[in-house]
Amino acid sequence: MCQNCPQPQGFLAELIDSGLLIDTGVDGLYGRSGLFEEVIARFDDLITRHGGQDGAEIVRFPPAMSRKHFEKSGYLKSFPQLAGTVHSFAGDERAHAQLLHNVADGVDWTDGQISTEVVLTPAACYPLYPVVAKRGPLKTEGALFDLQSYCFRHEPSKDPARMQLFRMREYVRFGTPEQVTEFRATWLDRGQAMMASLGVPLNLDVANDPFFGRAGRMLANNQRDQRLKFELLIPIESEEKPTACLSFNYHQDHFGTTWGIETAAGETAHTACVGFGMERVALALFKHHGYDVERWPASVRNVLWP
Amino acid sequence: MCQNCPQPQGFLAELIDSGLLIDTGVDGLYGRSGLFEEVIARFDDLITRHGGQDGAEIVRFPPAMSRKHFEKSGYLKSFPQLAGTVHSFAGDERAHAQLLHNVADGVDWTDGQISTEVVLTPAACYPLYPVVAKRGPLKTEGALFDLQSYCFRHEPSKDPARMQLFRMREYVRFGTPEQVTEFRATWLDRGQAMMASLGVPLNLDVANDPFFGRAGRMLANNQRDQRLKFELLIPIESEEKPTACLSFNYHQDHFGTTWGIETAAGETAHTACVGFGMERVALALFKHHGYDVERWPASVRNVLWP
Numbered sequence: 001m002c003q004n005c006p007q008p009q010g011f012l013a014e015l016i017d018s019g020l021l022i023d024t025g026v027d028g029l030y031g032r033s034g035l036f037e038e039v040i041a042r043f044d045d046l047i048t049r050h051g052g053q054d055g056a057e058i059v060r061f062p063p064a065m066s067r068k069h070f071e072k073s074g075y076l077k078s079f080p081q082l083a084g085t086v087h088s089f090a091g092d093e094r095a096h097a098q099l100l101h102n103v104a105d106g107v108d109w110t111d112g113q114i115s116t117e118v119v120l121t122p123a124a125c126y127p128l129y130p131v132v133a134k135r136g137p138l139k140t141e142g143a144l145f146d147l148q149s150y151c152f153r154h155e156p157s158k159d160p161a162r163m164q165l166f167r168m169r170e171y172v173r174f175g176t177p178e179q180v181t182e183f184r185a186t187w188l189d190r191g192q193a194m195m196a197s198l199g200v201p202l203n204l205d206v207a208n209d210p211f212f213g214r215a216g217r218m219l220a221n222n223q224r225d226q227r228l229k230f231e232l233l234i235p236i237e238s239e240e241k242p243t244a245c246l247s248f249n250y251h252q253d254h255f256g257t258t259w260g261i262e263t264a265a266g267e268t269a270h271t272a273c274v275g276f277g278m279e280r281v282a283l284a285l286f287k288h289h290g291y292d293v294e295r296w297p298a299s300v301r302n303v304l305w306p
Numbered sequence: 307m308c309q310n311c312p313q314p315q316g317f318l319a320e321l322i323d324s325g326l327l328i329d330t331g332v333d334g335l336y337g338r339s340g341l342f343e344e345v346i347a348r349f350d351d352l353i354t355r356h357g358g359q360d361g362a363e364i365v366r367f368p369p370a371m372s373r374k375h376f377e378k379s380g381y382l383k384s385f386p387q388l389a390g391t392v393h394s395f396a397g398d399e400r401a402h403a404q405l406l407h408n409v410a411d412g413v414d415w416t417d418g419q420i421s422t423e424v425v426l427t428p429a430a431c432y433p434l435y436p437v438v439a440k441r442g443p444l445k446t447e448g449a450l451f452d453l454q455s456y457c458f459r460h461e462p463s464k465d466p467a468r469m470q471l472f473r474m475r476e477y478v479r480f481g482t483p484e485q486v487t488e489f490r491a492t493w494l495d496r497g498q499a500m501m502a503s504l505g506v507p508l509n510l511d512v513a514n515d516p517f518f519g520r521a522g523r524m525l526a527n528n529q530r531d532q533r534l535k536f537e538l539l540i541p542i543e544s545e546e547k548p549t550a551c552l553s554f555n556y557h558q559d560h561f562g563t564t565w566g567i568e569t570a571a572g573e574t575a576h577t578a579c580v581g582f583g584m585e586r587v588a589l590a591l592f593k594h595h596g597y598d599v600e601r602w603p604a605s606v607r608n609v610l611w612p
Contacts, residue, residue, distance in 0.1 A: 023440075058343065066335065084424075085416050086390045110421035117462070214399065
């Protein structure tokens with residue numbers, strides 16, 4: 001244990017002391033206890049109980065995606081600072097010997113790593129769009145998918161609700177603007193009802209995404225002005241700055257145009273998604289109901305363990 | 307769809323045609339269907355039924371680990387070619403503009419990415435050892451952990467059983483040499499019985515890990531000669547070269563020495579693990595019982611859906 005390193009404080013320290021999260025020495029990267037995972041699984045099941053009757057196609061991607069697809073997605077325009085590319089060693093035995101010397105000497109050995117064909121998934125739906133595009137035009141009723149994966153965002157933080165690696169569950173809707181906005185409206189209601197049943201304080205607001213740079217400020221203004229993305233906020237690390245735990249995002253034709261996805265009528269498809277921050281919701285539950293799940297309110301326990 | 311690209315063939319093509327796996331354009335990186343995930347979940351549950359009574363502490367790590375811990379682990383000595391480091395953009399707006407130009411022009415834009423504090427997890431147990439070390443000496447009875455995570459190995463392949471990102475479940479035992487070798491002996495029996503109940507052809511052999519370079523050949527010989535690692539092999543992509551689906555690995559005092567883990571008596575702890583390749587077992591089941599799980603042998607269905 002590093003005696004000179006700053007030790008975690010506040011809610012993060014409590015989570016680590018209680019054993020729910022396990023310190024790895026990297027801010028935003030934690031092991032999870034069996035109990036923490038149980039709460040995640042129960043919330044995952046709750047989502048399915050609210051959304052499972054819609055007939056979504058279940059797809060699960062690993063936590064990385066094709067770099068080519070990522071480049072095409074437009075993510076690098078908005079959030080270059082959050083992306084994580086995966087690099088690998090491709091040298092010979094001599095280069096390997098040098099690498100090991102550098103590791104032993106504490107010298108940066110990662111210079112020689114070259115980028116692979118994959119990047120870490122920034123949001124659960126990013127690998128989906130090229131897959132849907134490849135299938136050809138949508139059916140008349142559009143399409144609906146159920147996703148979950150670990151996602152990466154390079155934003156090291158002492159706020160336990162801002163992890164570098166976290167799970168996002170998503171439903172993603174493809175179709176006409178009417179189909180897609182109806183989906184989002186349905187989930188705006190459902191999501192609020194679902195989270196209210198968990199007995200946590202809620203607040204719906206337009207999103208405030210961390211777009212990069214000056215050009216990014218215009219994108220952020222546009223997102224707010226057009227009310228393209230809403231977030232369901234719950235106070236976790238701070239009362240003043242509550243944490244977005246669910247988001248409801250209308251992409252308009254952004255992904256439809258990017259990937260050439262068409263409706264049955266030959267129009268560019270619109271898309272929308274509802275995203276669930278799995279760790280954030282679990283943290284909100286521990287924050288507001290305590291570390292002993294046996295002592296959570298009966299109403300909340302009945303919802304999660306029906 | 308790329309008309310000029312080589313299309314998947316054989317078992318991989320069948321898996322993609324059946325919808326169980328979803329092509330992402332990158333060899334070894336696939337989406338999974340709901341049915342594929344259901345089989346993984348059923349096998350995960352089967353493992354718990356065989357190992358759950360041992361009182362293992364459940365820990366779940368995200369698919370990346372601390373780079374410092376990874377450097378110390380010794381993995382780079384043996385398998386530098388398989389590791390994946392995670393890199394991020396840390397430039398200003400001018401660098402961002404250049405990055406976007408490079409992406410648009412098809413020029414490599416990843417040169418400017420700098421390594422973060424994390425690397426992708428190479429095996430589920432790697433993040434665990436420093437955590438156990440930090441807790442201090444083991445109790446008299448040693449320690450036992452239950453892990454599962456996505457793991458990364460940079461070995462692009464058309465063999466569906468050789469994925470770049472796959473899940474590994476593990477039980478990891480810490481203790482005296484006697485405690486640890488008894489654990490491995492128990493799981494050698496259990497693992498074979500468990501897999502035999504799934505009606506797939508099995509073969510136990512000493513492991514044949516892809517150690518890097520000429521020095522690596524010595525490590526591989528040592529591993530074989532000392533019978534440190536056994537693998538339970540099932541033919542999947544090839545009859546002649548069956549695939550390791552479970553492994554039983556006695557690390558001796560390698561991790562105990564590396565991390566300074568001590569037994570209650572103050573000796574260097576020994577460790578062993580049993581690892582389950584989740585995707586490989588699911589693929590073996592589809593290979594030997596077909597794509598329609600409703601038509602799998604009743605004996606196998608009864609084991610997986612008790």
